[in-house]
Amino acid sequence: MATPRAAGPRRRAPRTFGPQLDGPVFLRELSREPIVVTHARGAVLYDQHGKAYLDAAAGAAVASIGHGRREVADVLRDQAMRVAYAHPSVFVTPPTIELAEKMVARAPEGFDHVFFTSGGSEAVEAAIKLARQVHLAHGRTERSKVVSRRTSYHGATLGALAVTDQAERVAPFAGILRVEPKIAAHYPYRCPWCAGAGHCGLHCADDLERVIQAEGEDKVIAFIAEPIVGSSAPGTAGDAAYWRRIREICDRHQVVFIADEVMSGNGRSGSWWAMQRTGVTPDLITTAKGIGAGYASLGALLVSGRTYDAFRSRRDDFRHGHTYSGHPLAAAVGSLVIDVIEREGLLERVRRMGERLLGRLRETLGDHPHVGEVRGQGLLLGVEFVADRASKRPFDPALKLRTRVRQTCLERGLYIYPGGGSAGPLGGDHVLLAPPFVVDEDQVDAIAGILREGLDAALAELPNG
Numbered sequence: 101m102a103t104p105r106a107a108g109p110r111r112r113a114p115r116t117f118g119p120q121l122d123g124p125v126f127l128r129e130l131s132r133e134p135i136v137v138t139h140a141r142g143a144v145l146y147d148q149h150g151k152a153y154l155d156a157a158a159g160a161a162v163a164s165i166g167h168g169r170r171e172v173a174d175v176l177r178d179q180a181m182r183v184a185y186a187h188p189s190v191f192v193t194p195p196t197i198e199l200a201e202k203m204v205a206r207a208p209e210g211f212d213h214v215f216f217t218s219g220g221s222e223a224v225e226a227a228i229k230l231a232r233q234v235h236l237a238h239g240r241t242e243r244s245k246v247v248s249r250r251t252s253y254h255g256a257t258l259g260a261l262a263v264t265d266q267a268e269r270v271a272p273f274a275g276i277l278r279v280e281p282k283i284a285a286h287y288p289y290r291c292p293w294c295a296g297a298g299h300c301g302l303h304c305a306d307d308l309e310r311v312i313q314a315e316g317e318d319k320v321i322a323f324i325a326e327p328i329v330g331s332s333a334p335g336t337a338g339d340a341a342y343w344r345r346i347r348e349i350c351d352r353h354q355v356v357f358i359a360d361e362v363m364s365g366n367g368r369s370g371s372w373w374a375m376q377r378t379g380v381t382p383d384l385i386t387t388a389k390g391i392g393a394g395y396a397s398l399g400a401l402l403v404s405g406r407t408y409d410a411f412r413s414r415r416d417d418f419r420h421g422h423t424y425s426g427h428p429l430a431a432a433v434g435s436l437v438i439d440v441i442e443r444e445g446l447l448e449r450v451r452r453m454g455e456r457l458l459g460r461l462r463e464t465l466g467d468h469p470h471v472g473e474v475r476g477q478g479l480l481l482g483v484e485f486v487a488d489r490a491s492k493r494p495f496d497p498a499l500k501l502r503t504r505v506r507q508t509c510l511e512r513g514l515y516i517y518p519g520g521g522s523a524g525p526l527g528g529d530h531v532l533l534a535p536p537f538v539v540d541e542d543q544v545d546a547i548a549g550i551l552r553e554g555l556d557a558a559l560a561e562l563p564n565g
């Protein structure tokens with residue numbers, strides 16, 4: 101008997117794609133074949149052959165509400181049919197107004213304005229330019245430096261890269277980048293002052309005061325840092341005392357304090373903003389990734405009333421903007437993402453699944469001879485690998501342990517986000533774990549189990565492994 105065909109429109113047979121390396125798409129990594137992903141649901145990506153990959157990093161802390169939500173497609177279609185574009189110098193659209201209202205209502209107290217961008221690097225550029233214009237408004241024209249922390253990552257555009265401190269990303273552009281001052285990272289695991297002391301003596305925060313004085317009291321525009329570090333040393337986070345000290349130093353020297361929440365914002369910490377967990381309020385917050393949730397290219401700069409008023413006192417326009425700033429389709433998506441997070445209680449779920457994942461990682465990897473630290477908050481977690489646990493010596497960067505672990509995990513159906521440089525010029529290998537907020541218990545347990553298998557397989561490949 102013939103099998104009845106499913107009702108509905110006939111679909112074209114899916115095309116199968118051949119090798120893509122050196123093909124027309126200019127790829128980012130040119131040492132291996134990319135995987136052709138054709139669809140995704142929840143916390144799982146599928147390639148063109150049907151192989152499933154558990155998306156344990158939500159891309160790079162992007163796909164917050166999970167993949168494949170039909171209601172997002174409906175909102176996009178609807179908005180595209182109303183108005184897809186109107187230039188942001190003259191026009192503003194309802195989705196953009198509504199998203200700004202929603203973000204302000206959930207922002208730390210005192211934040212009442214939002215400048216939209218298309219991503220995180222653009223948000224960082226906007227923050228730096230706004231901070232500069234705040235100083236100009238007060239006649240402090242000689243201020244030109246932006247201080248950041250060592251080993252940090254704040255984006256790929258030249259301004260954001262200048263406040264980044266990752267040799268691999270920065271070195272090729274040394275001659276064309278500004279040299280911005282760096283202070284010590286807040287990194288208890290490798291802290292030269294307090295490692296092993298069990299508490300932070302705040303020397304790393306005081307380094308900001310030292311650098312501001314060394315640069316010149318009237319030379320620094322702003323300080324930028326991540327409240328919970330994402331890709332560059334995933335999961336490290338200063339406590340309330342650290343951020344209070346940073347706030348005091350910024351206030352003392354009239355330095356604008358920018359919290360980079362491109363990864364940690366929009367619920368990933370278990371609160372809307374990671375800074376809310378510290379009780380300390382910055383002047384500017386940059387964000388992106390999870391607010392567009394992978395469905396739209398969206399970033400934002402949240403501006404405190406105090407900063408906005410200082411800027412407005414000059415009665416000048418904001419001398420900055422991009423063609424796609426405040427795009428209505430992206431804003432419509434962002435607005436829906438906030439609704440979904442609240443409707444489905446996803447902040448609470450992030451806290452619950454984050455604790456479970458941290459616990460499972462510690463059970464599975466905590467006593468591994470090549471795991472130095474397992475850390476993080478909410479669903480923003482990191483596992484750092486070391487060649488030797490006692491001395492915390494990192495692996496030789498030439499061994500490329502992190503990319504090997506990514507590969508062995510991919511073979512086992514797990515996608516993780518590898519990184520390096522946490523140990524500074526000495527290297528350092530780690531992975532970021534930041535799954536979609538909809539990840540379930542079984543998937544959380546699978547992440548920890550497969551990561552352990554993948555790590556052991558990668559170690560076995562090393563010379564003398």
Ligand SMILES: Cc1ncc(COP(=O)(O)O)c(C=O)c1O
Nearest residue numbers: 219220221254255330362363388
């Ligand atoms: C903390 C932080 N800031 C800025 C950026 C840059 O964001 P984008 O890649 O959207 O430009 C990133 C990206 O990973 C990030 O993690």
